[in-house]
Amino acid sequence: MNRFSILIICLLVSFSAFAQKVANEIILRTSSNTSTKTEMLRSIKSMDRDINYVELKPLCKSLDIYLLIIETTSGSDFSKKAINILQFNKDVDYAYANSMTHRRATPNDPRVPNQWNLGLVRAIEAWDVTTGGEDFNGNEIVIAVMDDGFDIDHEDIQSNLWMNNNEIIGDGIDNDFNGYIDDKHGIDLDSEDGNIDLESHGTSVMGIIGADSNNEIGISGINWNSKVMVLSSVTNEAKVIAGYDYIYQMRKMYNLSSGITGAYVVATNYSLGIDDEFGDDHPAWCNLYDLLGDVGIVSVGATTNSNSNVDEQGDLPTTCSSPYFIGVTNTDKNDLKVTNAGFGQEHIDLSAPGRNTETFKPDSQYGTFGGTSASAPHVTGALGLLYSIKCENLAEFIKERPGEAALRFRQSILKGTDALPSLNGVTASGGRLNILKSMSDLSEFCSNDPTIPISGDLQVDFVREDKNGAYTIFYKSPDTREVTLTIYDMIGRKLYTTQSIPSVFSRSNERINLDRYQAGVYIATLSLEDEVVSYKFRHISQ
Structure with missing residues (x-):
């Protein structure tokens, strides 16, 4: 069993409280x-x-x-x-x-075999845990995409377009008092209403994040069911500011109204930018990321499509210094940094697949899309997927402290990366997006006691005596590889052995029963490949 198969099992077991x-x-x-x-x-x-x-x-x-x-x-x-x-x-x-068991979450969309990027970022395995849509509390997850334009009539996005249910379309009135008329799926920053402009670039970005999935049409998005809010004609800095303000107001309204108005936006994507400019010279733009983060939104941006060190040469928005922002560069299917992609150990956080990514084209067509513009939406989509994890503790954390939660989700994205030699020293994390590992990093929120570490050096923490000769052995392991637990008596006889998969979302433990054995001292050994640790405990015969 490979390591990722074990991780999937751990994630599924950790959510067993929610199984039917x-x-x-x-x-x-x-x-x-x-x-x-x-x-x-x-x-x-x-x-x-x-x-x-x-x-x-x-x-x-x-x-x-x-x-x-x-x-x-x-x-x-x-x-x-x-x-x-x-x-x-x-x-x-x-x-x-x-x-009850359930069928594994493999989409039936016909072009999925062309989507090599999904396997690389472990989206397919992550879908066995969640496919997006709603969080634990039933909030409809929304991802806001700002770009040049979108084909909102594309055949493979219809079920996943965000719908502003507080707006009466066609009456010429700003029904939800957000400053825009008829913003059904979002806004256009030229016309300042809901008439979304049609362009190819934004259409392709939208498909990577949220293509309707498992519908026997086209491709699969990172999120199967989460909603996409679109903001078109975002082609200069003033429109960027106005666009982010719209998103901020919608999430703020949602928070204050307990979901009656606004939208539960958890992440934003902007795959455009300005080369050779520094964030310090654009405070109006960069300060918005902290504002968005405070209400619970993580923002993602693509870096330049040139082989430049943005720490030295500048780039917007990736040199905006906000803890709520993620800057993304481009790696290919061989996990090599694409030559024409920006880098910077301070401002570029991680990479994601970009070159030759299968996605939408206008007029309900499909084709490949590339550059850092394709990389960023993988990360944005991953954030939407993480927010849909069905974990009560995590959901309460998001509800009570949305700003802190946004920081924690950003941290999980960065900590979950796969280290790549081509990114060592040229990005903050040194790695490429791995959605499944980012899910496992959120484990502490789904433990009954999040103050207790659930991973670490291989060791048996303690043995708890239960009743009638039963004992629970609590242990730590550095990762999710299978460990072997063996019980010996003091003369070396093997009494019990089992293979155990360390838990991702709770403290690892195994329950044994020694009621048939005499009172005395016994040894619990835990082995992981060539490493073996032991722990002595006393059994009192019943």
Whole structure:
């Protein structure tokens, strides 16, 4: 099993609290002894008068794995109550609710085989965790794209265009009081209304971020279901400022109205810019990124399409010094920096695929698109995907502290990169976007106790004595590779061994049962490839 397969499993397991459970069905491992099973069934049936019948159905006899089925009169689910009882039964090694499986999230769009970029940034694996759309609290995720123009009639974007539901289209009135009339999907900065200009560049950017996916048409966007807000004719600095202000006002309205008005914009993309200019000379532009960040928006910009060090020669917007901004350069399918792409260890944060990226063309056509203009929307799309992770702690953090959350999401994008030799010393992170690894970096928010580190040097932290000879072994591992846990007695006899996948979103642990063994000192060893650590603990016989 490769490393990324293990990471996907960890991510999926970490979100198991949100998996669809099968009511009144519990998977457990217990003794094959008939009297033991009979007593277990009796104790479960006696939990409530509503329970009519309890059955223990063998699933894997060689491993003593069974399915406990509870039949009730009312249809009430007694799974949690039954699991609580079973966990304290000395004859039960483990018990947990049966869960529905689901088909892996591979889109059926016909041009996906041409999208080599999706595999490179690990979007395909990330889709097994989330495909975008809404966050845990049901907020519709919106990504704002500023560019020259867009084909909003493209066949593969219709379901994913943001819709301003507070605007009555065609009545000539600014219904939502945001300063613009009929801004159905966004605004045009020339006409200052909702009549979006049509251009090729913005159309291609839009497709990378949010093409309607799994619809048997065209391509797949980084986000399958998140909405794209479009701002066209953003072709000079004044329009950049006005465009960002529109986005800021819409997110601010959303925050203040608890979602009644405005839009839940989480990220912006601008794949245009000005060569050889420094952010310090354009404070009106650059100061907007902090303003946007304060309400919860991370902004992404493409660097110049010339082989220049922007730290020394300048570039807008990538030399804007804001902690809420991400500057992106271009690498190819071989993970080499494209020659005609800007760099800078201070101001260019990471790379993403750019050259020959399959995406939209006007008039519902498709083709390749390149340059840093294609790289930036990969990162912007990744942010939208991260915001859709179904994690309650993370959602509450976003709701209560949107500005801090924006900083944390930016950090995860940078920490999750794959290190590339071609970017070493010429970008801040030294790496290329990896969406799956960025997801794993958000793990602390989905742990029950985010103050406790869940990764680190290989070690057994402690062994907790439970009941009836059961113990829980808590450990750390530097990454998500499979580890081997083995229990020995003091004369070196192997009593128990298992393979364990370290958790990404909670503290790693394994539960064992020693009730059949004598009291004494035992050794828990944890091994990862050639590294082995051990921990002594005392077992008190029951």
